[in-house]
Amino acid sequence: MALKIPGSLYDQLRQHGEATYPHECCGVLVGEFDEAGEKAVKNVVVCGNTRTDSPANRYHISPSELVRIQREAMLASHDIVGFYHSHPDHPARWSPTDLAEAHWTGCSYVITSVEKARAVLTNSFLLLGQEEVKRFEDEELKVIE
Amino acid sequence: MAIKVLIPTPLRPYAGKQSVIEVTAQTVGEALSDLVGKHPDLRKHLFSDDGKLRSFVNVYLNDEDIRYLSKEATPAKETDTITIVPSVAGGR
Numbered sequence: 272m273a274l275k276i277p278g279s280l281y282d283q284l285r286q287h288g289e290a291t292y293p294h295e296c297c298g299v300l301v302g303e304f305d306e307a308g309e310k311a312v313k314n315v316v317v318c319g320n321t322r323t324d325s326p327a328n329r330y331h332i333s334p335s336e337l338v339r340i341q342r343e344a345m346l347a348s349h350d351i352v353g354f355y356h357s358h359p360d361h362p363a364r365w366s367p368t369d370l371a372e373a374h375w376t377g378c379s380y381v382i383t384s385v386e387k388a389r390a391v392l393t394n395s396f397l398l399l400g401q402e403e404v405k406r407f408e409d410e411e412l413k414v415i416e
Numbered sequence: 417m418a419i420k421v422l423i424p425t426p427l428r429p430y431a432g433k434q435s436v437i438e439v440t441a442q443t444v445g446e447a448l449s450d451l452v453g454k455h456p457d458l459r460k461h462l463f464s465d466d467g468k469l470r471s472f473v474n475v476y477l478n479d480e481d482i483r484y485l486s487k488e489a490t491p492a493k494e495t496d497t498i499t500i501v502p503s504v505a506g507g508r
Binding site for chain 1 (some may be wrong): 424429440
């Protein structure tokens with residue numbers, strides 16, 4: 272299973288991390304699930320990080336934003352397929368906090384490492400399992416034209 | 417016309433793969449009860465063992481978080497939409 276994303280949207284989410292450096296950025300990936308379990312991103316929705324108390328190492332998307340994004344996605348016959356955030360001066364891998372705070376099983380969590388305001392690596396992780404035994408698995412990120 | 421409940425992606429496997437489920441209720445609590453009555457597998461994903469909504473489950477009546485209304489006692493009418501959204505957070 273993979274997450275497919277157009278190059279322009281891939282660049283957009285990486286650039287968001289550069290723009291918010293040294294703070295974490297965050298946003299929502301809207302698109303489609305196909306029968307094979309692959310996800311195709313059609314839109315990147317930039318969100319605010321409500322963790323103004325600790326934005327350098329924490330992010331949180333307002334539920335009211337999620338509600339609005341969910342409804343708009345459904346009107347466009349799309350769906351929330353995942354989320355993205357950045358790790359300033361930190362690897363593009365999920366942390367224990369990322370896992371503890373992840374609840375959208377079946378969705379992708381995309382993380383970009385941003386070093387000295389430059390996006391370096393972007394990885395995608397698929398959240399699997401139920402809340403008590405959830406886990407992240409590495410997921411192929413296909414950047415398409 | 418019934419109250420629409422929007423089901424987020426992670427909960428659809430327990431709701432017959434549906435993204436929208438219609439329920440009949442006078443309050444948000446009754447709507448959620450009707451929902452889990454129709455789809456019992458949803459219960460443990462929405463509620464903890466003490467019967468309370470799990471802390472990371474956000475429930476909105478139209479555009480308002482029920483925590484800031486009357487919680488499950490919040491009145492609901494047929495033209496309302498209830499949206500369930502699990503929290504999204506994390507960090508390095």
